[in-house]
Amino acid sequence: MLIKKPSDVLSSDITPEKVYLKRRQFMAGSLLSAGVMAAPFSVGAEQQILPALRYKKVTEDSSTGYYTNEMLAPYDDIKQYNNFYEFGMNKDDPARYSEAMSIDPWSITIEGAVEKPGTFALEDILSKIDLEERIYRLRCVEAWSMVIPWVGFPLADLIKQFQPLSNAKYVQFVTLNRPSEMRGLRSRTSIIDWPYVEGLRIDEAMNPLTFLATGLYGRQLPKQNGAPIRLVVPWKYGFKSIKSIVKIRFLEKQPATSWNTLQSSEYGFYANVNPEVEHPRWSQKSERRLPSTFFSPNRMLTEPFNGYGEQVASLYSGMDLRKFY
């Protein structure tokens, strides 16, 4: 991992004291209820503080889509509420069990229609790249959303390093598949065909909004959030933003993607956030902006392309988005 001196990030920028104190309260609460609840929310091992990253702070200008002034989800919520089925089905499973995943050393294999295929150490890839901050909305297909301050770099910067050939029309991503360290992969009742795979059209991949994150709240990415490197595609449902990437393939044909293979009527290849196209089992018209509490559910209407239409709608001009959902 690229860990530079945290010269331009103050620790006070990272975890507000209120959030930090809440964690203590959180643990006490889960201890109290541990006896009666089947699956009490609790943190696993006490999380160590992750190394700070050096990065360029985002310019507070929402016209690019790189920034929003909406309220950030607290760091602890982002770390405690995850879908990362490789570690279990419950939202708190990844926080509890992802510690078992070793992420150092980490390498990424580049395959397919590309000038420079091979397996590359992540630190070598990152050494040629400058990190920056992006504040994005993340809209999950399950109808919840969060505003998250990522640290990373545009996927396009990485793609350019390997020089895709002209017949590279699609990019496929593959998540780590290591059952010994990922207990969800050992589940006998899961019907996902591991490893988790996702994909983008090459023009989607090259869009400046498409981001590879290596950090969160100014610090190295927590494992449950997809360390050491994950995709973030803010105008698509969260499942497109694949975590803990080990392989990137450049392909001529549209690649298989996990949720689409599992249930194509519910999860499309494009998976653009679209309030007009219902998920067969629930409505996509609105979302719960997290944190949502007992007293305020914090429901809001969902925007087409998750509010990034100005930046990305042109990618789909002429396409029937009801058909290509």
Added chain:
Amino acid sequence: MMYAKPLIFTACLIPLAALLYQAVTGNLGADAGKALVLQTGEWSFRFLLLSLAVTPLRQLTKKSVILRYRRMLGLYTWFYASLHLMAVLTYLLGWSWAIFVEEFSERPYMALGIIAWTLMVPLVLTSNQWAQRKLGRRWKTLHQLVYATGVLACAHFIWLVRSDYGEALIYSSILLILLSLRLIKKYRSVVARRPTRAL
């Protein structure tokens, strides 16, 4: 044994107390509303299984004292199911009639859940001794509706599975065992009652 009933009554309220405590103190995680929906639903299903376990347990242990808690467990099933419904209406549907109608008509699992809840209403209303006496033999027939509730609630649960059937499998297996115990008993009594003709 005189304290047994109030003790069990109080114990059945512990899940609610724990949930409320966590909800009010902000310890239900980032999506508290969704957590309330899921947990109240699961507790309702657990109470349903407990209620259905009473009769087989009595037959197994030959202790009829267990039967005294069946009504309470049944009422708690409906109580937690009602909390579940309220949580769905509040946190997922935002008390919007238009959204409710859309969800009910377009999402079968939602319809199944509401039907399962509705089927319990007559059982709750006739759970008192007066109704029991008044209805006589028909009371038992009426209360067999709970089997339908069980099957519907189970389908409601399985329908919501996204990619891992583990938990749903455990709950539905328990329900399957409890219901088949009744079928076996019914079959045996039919066989036993069949007139045997002397040759």
